[in-house]
Amino acid sequence: MTEKHPSFLDAAIPLIVLIVLLSASVYLFGSDSSYGPNQIALFVATAVAVIIGLKNGYNWHAMEQAMVNGISLSLGAVLILLSVGALIGTWMLSGTVPTLIYYGLQLLSPSWFYAASCLLCGIVAMSIGSSWTTAATIGVALIGVASGLGLSPAITAGAIVSGAYFGDKLSPLSETTNLAPAVAGAELFEHIRHMLWTTVPSFILALILFIIIGFNSDIASDFARIEQISTVLQQHFAINLVSLVPLLVLLVMAIKKVPAFPTVFIGALLGAIWAVFFQQELLAKLIDESLPAAVGVFKLIWHTFYAGFALETGDSNLNDLLSGGGMASMLNTIWLVFCAMMFGATIEKIGLLRKFVESILFFARSTGSLITSTIATCFVTNLLTADQYMSIVMPGRMFKEEYERRGLAPVNLSRSLEDGGTITSPLIPWNTCGAYMHGVLGVSPLDYAFYAFFNLINPVLSIIYAYLGIKILRLSPPASMQPSQAVKN
Numbered sequence: 001m002t003e004k005h006p007s008f009l010d011a012a013i014p015l016i017v018l019i020v021l022l023s024a025s026v027y028l029f030g031s032d033s034s035y036g037p038n039q040i041a042l043f044v045a046t047a048v049a050v051i052i053g054l055k056n057g058y059n060w061h062a063m064e065q066a067m068v069n070g071i072s073l074s075l076g077a078v079l080i081l082l083s084v085g086a087l088i089g090t091w092m093l094s095g096t097v098p099t100l101i102y103y104g105l106q107l108l109s110p111s112w113f114y115a116a117s118c119l120l121c122g123i124v125a126m127s128i129g130s131s132w133t134t135a136a137t138i139g140v141a142l143i144g145v146a147s148g149l150g151l152s153p154a155i156t157a158g159a160i161v162s163g164a165y166f167g168d169k170l171s172p173l174s175e176t177t178n179l180a181p182a183v184a185g186a187e188l189f190e191h192i193r194h195m196l197w198t199t200v201p202s203f204i205l206a207l208i209l210f211i212i213i214g215f216n217s218d219i220a221s222d223f224a225r226i227e228q229i230s231t232v233l234q235q236h237f238a239i240n241l242v243s244l245v246p247l248l249v250l251l252v253m254a255i256k257k258v259p260a261f262p263t264v265f266i267g268a269l270l271g272a273i274w275a276v277f278f279q280q281e282l283l284a285k286l287i288d289e290s291l292p293a294a295v296g297v298f299k300l301i302w303h304t305f306y307a308g309f310a311l312e313t314g315d316s317n318l319n320d321l322l323s324g325g326g327m328a329s330m331l332n333t334i335w336l337v338f339c340a341m342m343f344g345a346t347i348e349k350i351g352l353l354r355k356f357v358e359s360i361l362f363f364a365r366s367t368g369s370l371i372t373s374t375i376a377t378c379f380v381t382n383l384l385t386a387d388q389y390m391s392i393v394m395p396g397r398m399f400k401e402e403y404e405r406r407g408l409a410p411v412n413l414s415r416s417l418e419d420g421g422t423i424t425s426p427l428i429p430w431n432t433c434g435a436y437m438h439g440v441l442g443v444s445p446l447d448y449a450f451y452a453f454f455n456l457i458n459p460v461l462s463i464i465y466a467y468l469g470i471k472i473l474r475l476s477p478p479a480s481m482q483p484s485q486a487v488k489n
Contacts, residue, residue, distance in 0.1 A: 002057050003056060003058055004057050005056075005351060006052065006351050006352050006355050007355070008355060008356075010056065010352065010355070011355040013048060014045050014048045014343075015045075015352075015384065017044065017045045017048045018041060018042070018045035018343070018384075021040075021041035021044055021045065022041050022430075025037035025038050025040075033429070034332070034429050034430070034435070034444060035332055038336060038339075038429060038430050039335055042336075042339040042340055042342070042343045042430060043339055045343055046067075046339075046342050046343045046346050049343065049346045049347050049350065049352065050063055052350065053346070053349070053350035058350050062349065063346055063349055063350065066346060066348070066349035067342045067345050067346060070342055070344055070346075070348075070385075071338050071341050071342060073341060073345075073389075074338065074341045074387065074432060077337065077432050078334050078337065080132065080261050080264060081334060081337075081439065082327045082330055083261060083264040083265040083267075084136045084330065084436075084439075084440060085308070085325055085326050085327040085328070085330040085439075086265065086268040086304075086305045086306075086326070086327050087136060087137075087264050087265075087267050088140060088309075088324055088325030088440070089268075089271075089304040089305060089308040089324070089326045090268045090269075090271030090272045090275065090304055090305065090309075090325070091137075091140075091246060091247075091267075091268075091325075092304075092311075092322065092323070092324065092325055093271065093275040093279065093283075093300075093301070093304050093309045094243060094271040094274035094275040094278065095237040095238055095243040095274070095275070095278065095282075096243050096244060096246050096271060096274065097140055098233050098236075098243075099239050099241075099243040100144070101141055101144040101148060101229075101233065102230055102234070102239050104141060104144070104145035104148075105148045105149065105226050105229060105230055106230070108149070110149050110151060110214070111214045111215050112214055113145070113146065113149060113156075113214060114151075114155055114156065114159045114210035114214045115207050115214060117142045117156060117159040117163065117210075118159040118160070118162050118163040118206060118207060118454075119163060119207065120142075121134050121135075121138055121139065121142075121159070121160050121162075121167065122162075122163035122166045122167040122203065123163075123167065124137075124164075124167065125165070125166070125168045126166075126167035126168075126170055126171045128171070128254030128255055129168065129171035129174040129175075129177070129254065129257075130168060130174065130254055130260060131165050131168035131174075131426075131433075132260065132436060132440075133250070133260065133263070133264065134160075134163075134164040134167065134168075135164050135436075135441060136264065136440050137251075138160075139164065139440060140440060140441070142159075142160055143157065143160070143441055143443070147320075147321050148226055148229045148321070149226065151217075153442070153443050153447075154447040154451055155213060155448075155451045156443075157437070157443035157448035157451070158448040158449070158450070158451025158453065159210055159451070160441065161426050161437060161448060161452045161454075162203075162210075162451075162452050162453055162455060165422065165426065165452075165455055166199065166203045166206075169199055169418055169422055169423065170192060170195065172192060175389075176389070176392060176418065176421075176422045177191070177192065177418070177422075179389065179393070180392050180396070180414040180415075180417040180418045180421075180422070181411070183392060183393055183396030183414070183417065184403075184410040184414035185400065185410040186409075186410035186411045186414040190411055191411055191415065194411040194412075194414070195415050195418060195419075197465065197470070198415065198419060198458060198462045198471075201461060202454055202457040202461050203454050205453065205457050206453035206454040206457060210453065229318065232313050232315070232318055232322075233322075236282055236313070236322070237282060238278055242274075243274065243278060245274065246267055246271050246274055247267075249270055250263060250264070250266075250267040250270075253266065253267075268305070272304070272305070275301065283300060286300055287300050288300070304326065305326070305327060306326055306328055307326045307328055308323065308325035308326025308329055309322075309323055309324065309325055309326075324442070329439070330439050332439075333438065336430055336435045337386070337435055340385075340386025340387075340430040340432070340435075341385070341387060341432075343384070343385075343386070344390060345385070347384055347385075348385065348394070353380075353381065353385070354398065356377070357377055357398045357399075360373045360376070360377060361373065361402060364402075366467075367406065367408065367466060367472060368463070368466040368467035370402065370403070370408075370466075371412065371416050371462070371472075372466060372467075373399075374399050374416040374420060375416050375419055375459050375463060376420065377395045378392070378416070378417060378419075378420030378421035379424045379459070381421065382421060382428055382431050383428055386428070386430050386431045386432060387431070387432055388422060388431065388432060391417075391420070391421035391422075391424075391425060392417045392418070392421045392422065395421065396413065396414075396417050400413060407474050408474060409474060409475055412472055415462070416462065416466075419458055419459050419462040420459055420462075423454075423455045423458045426445060426455065427445055427449045427452060427455055427456075429446055
């Protein structure tokens with residue numbers, strides 16, 4: 001049977017099914033929707049897409065292979081997720097995260113906390129080129145500090161995500177910052193300079209909003225509570241600057257562009273080593289006393305790698321603050337990523353996403369509408385394929401020729417790919433980035449998305465620039481025009 005191009009209705013049906021099921025999942029299960037219900041929704045939507053593919057003449061084995069290939073694309077992220085789970089556990093055991101929390105409680109003012117968190121994450125992410133590493137290290141500690149100060153974890157997570165993605169977006173070390181110009185045919189530093197026009201104003205607006213929230217929130221810091229947390233930290237951990245060495249080593253490795261998986265896993269191993277040398281009193285309390293001391297320590301560390309760290313303080317809230325991590329804690333996130341990648345690979349294989357783009361280009365007559373369509377397509381690709389890289393590569397390939405035909409410089413496309421793809425990925429619960437942030441920060445994207453101000457403002461500002469003609473660079477002459485027809489910006 002000959003493979004047929006899908007109709008617009010064919011393309012719309014799986015998306016409608018997915019949206020309806022995900023909405024029902026959130027309504028019925030609330031904050032637990034990412035722990036199984038969303039995965040089932042993605043499975044069912046994939047089944048609907050497969051039925052449409054069979055109707056249009058696609059072979060089941062070809063679609064199955066596409067699913068396998070799609071899942072294989074996420075395996076790099078899965079290895080990082082497992083390593084991050086181990087890192088959080090060993091950094092709890094080594095005192096690295098508790099030390100960050102302790103000093104954060106002493107230094108950060110509640111009124112400035114959200115803005116300071118956003119700025120700090122922005123600086124770190126720009127230095128190392130990784131929003132994921134920033135969230136897994138500085139972000140985890142900031143969530144702990146927010147808990148100690150009695151501040152909103154959702155707003156804190158929004159500040160962390162805003163800062164992390166601002167820094168990631170402008171860092172020449174970032175994978176997405178290199179990928180977008182490569183796909184669009186632009187030069188890296190030219191791409192970064194062009195992004196400054198939308199990225200920096202968006203970040204400044206986000207910082208202003210975090211400052212306003214901080215100074216207008218009903219923040220009644222319970223200093224007695226802060227003192228209690230600080231005391232508990234000192235009772236159970238050896239709090240000192242030496243405990244921060246694993247963090248510094250990890251940041252240096254990231255700056256040196258060591259790949260993320262070995263960087264994070266080495267950080268986890270270093271945390272385990274630091275626990276042995278600098279948290280001996282804590283280990284003595286936690287080890288299995290029926291075993292020789294050395295064997296008991298070895299068993300405890302092994303357990304921490306896969307099951308995480310748990311501390312009993314007599315206060316349930318403090319127990320939650322000072323416990324977590326382990327590779328097993330990431331398995332639900334990995335399940336979500338696999339299901340999402342399976343769905344995305346299926347709709348790409350049978351041409352449903354391309355059908356949407358063809359329909360969009362029909363209506364994108366002006367430069368403003370073309371750039372808006374690009375950003376919207378990146379966002380929809382993030383929704384459907386659940387992968388940040390796919391949201392850059394696929395729309396980039398699809399729109400590149402149209403930008404050239406209209407005489408638009410490649411940096412316009414590369415900036416739009418980042419403004420619509422990179423930035424929106426952590427706002428979607430089943431996207432690899434959204435699932436990762438949920439797994440690391442312990443806050444659902446459905447909760448922090450409203451406070452990820454940078455990620456919300458940036459695409460909107462980019463669209464406004466496009467319609468107003470601000471910093472829209474043109475080729476001279478456009479590919480589809482004669483020299484006398486070239487338009488200068």
